[in-house]
Amino acid sequence: MPSATLLPWAWVPIVLAAALAQTARNAAQRSLVARAGTWGATLARFLYGLPFAALCVALLHALPATQGPVPPFHAGYFGWLMLGAFGQLAATAAMLVAMKQRNFVVGVAWSRTDALQVVLFAGLFLHEVPRWVVIAAIVLATAGVIMLSLPRKAAAAQAGGGGAGAAVLYGLASGAGFALSAVGYRGAALELPGVSPWLVGAWGVLWAQAVQTLALGGGLALRAPQALRAVLQEWRVSSVAGSAGALASLGWFTAFALTSAANVRALGLVEVLFSYLVSRRLMKESLAPAEHAGLVLMVVGLVALCVS
Numbered sequence: 001m002p003s004a005t006l007l008p009w010a011w012v013p014i015v016l017a018a019a020l021a022q023t024a025r026n027a028a029q030r031s032l033v034a035r036a037g038t039w040g041a042t043l044a045r046f047l048y049g050l051p052f053a054a055l056c057v058a059l060l061h062a063l064p065a066t067q068g069p070v071p072p073f074h075a076g077y078f079g080w081l082m083l084g085a086f087g088q089l090a091a092t093a094a095m096l097v098a099m100k101q102r103n104f105v106v107g108v109a110w111s112r113t114d115a116l117q118v119v120l121f122a123g124l125f126l127h128e129v130p131r132w133v134v135i136a137a138i139v140l141a142t143a144g145v146i147m148l149s150l151p152r153k154a155a156a157a158q159a160g161g162g163g164a165g166a167a168v169l170y171g172l173a174s175g176a177g178f179a180l181s182a183v184g185y186r187g188a189a190l191e192l193p194g195v196s197p198w199l200v201g202a203w204g205v206l207w208a209q210a211v212q213t214l215a216l217g218g219g220l221a222l223r224a225p226q227a228l229r230a231v232l233q234e235w236r237v238s239s240v241a242g243s244a245g246a247l248a249s250l251g252w253f254t255a256f257a258l259t260s261a262a263n264v265r266a267l268g269l270v271e272v273l274f275s276y277l278v279s280r281r282l283m284k285e286s287l288a289p290a291e292h293a294g295l296v297l298m299v300v301g302l303v304a305l306c307v308s
Contacts, residue, residue: 011258012306018251019271025244031237040227046212048242053206066198077191084184085211091177098170109149110171115266116142117179122261125183130262137304138266144298145272147290186261201254266305
């Protein structure tokens with residue numbers, strides 16, 4: 001089933017489903033951080049996602065609607081895939097450094113510029129230049145996300161204002177890593193024309209998570225073996241994080257086979273909205289005026305993106 005036979009807007013529900021699955025994955029992953037550390041929790045989603053990714057590949061090859069031969073992988077494909085896989089790890093590392101800064105919330109906010117940075121990198125490396133309406137929608141959605149990510153006045157006062165420059169720098173670096181990761185995965189998908197987007201997605205997840213598991217698992221085995229042991233001991237929670245993460249990644253990779261990296265990353269910002277609403281619901285906090293404005297900007301931007 002080549003991508004041309006799918007409805008032009010099929011990527012929209014796929015991205016929304018991926019964002020929901022990622023919200024669930026993040027919730028499971030957060031519960032692992034205290035026991036395995038941030039890098040250990042990150043490894044859990046790759047390591048325990050591998051069996052689910054392999055199962056998805058097997059099922060898709062068996063289903064009549066998506067069955068087909070193994071895609072013709074080649075050096076160009078793996079080059080783009082490596083950019084995606086290691087860009088994702090580099091982005092995570094930059095985010096961890098940003099979160100160690102005194103004014104870390106500013107860094108987190110600026111990391112949300114990845115959707116805008118995708119427009120730049122996709123234009124440079126993939127020659128994908130979105131229409132001005134799409135760029136305007138991405139700007140609106142990104143502005144809304146940044147407004148949601150910035151701290152309230154009380155939290156900002158408690159955190160202090162020092163170190164904002166370094167936090168911004170690392171936040172932007174994290175956003176750049178995630179943007180390059182999206183471009184890499186989109187580039188890999190474009191190297192397999194005529195292959196079912198579902199197979200492109202499933203194989204992409206399998207290869208990427210295998211590379212990330214080897215790289216991160218090897219690093220932890222050498223530098224933090226206790227984190228690796230914790231991941232293996234907490235296999236129940238890790239399995240939830242891995243399965244939800246594999247489903248989310250399948251959605252992202254499939255969407256990259258259907259539309260531009262800018263479209264996918266921009267609509268993917270809805271995951272921030274899902275997580276934000278869930279956390280606010282759990283804490284039973286009312287929204288500040290700036291947060292209301294951020295939500296409105298974000299929703300308007302995402303709706304405009306889908307309509308365009």
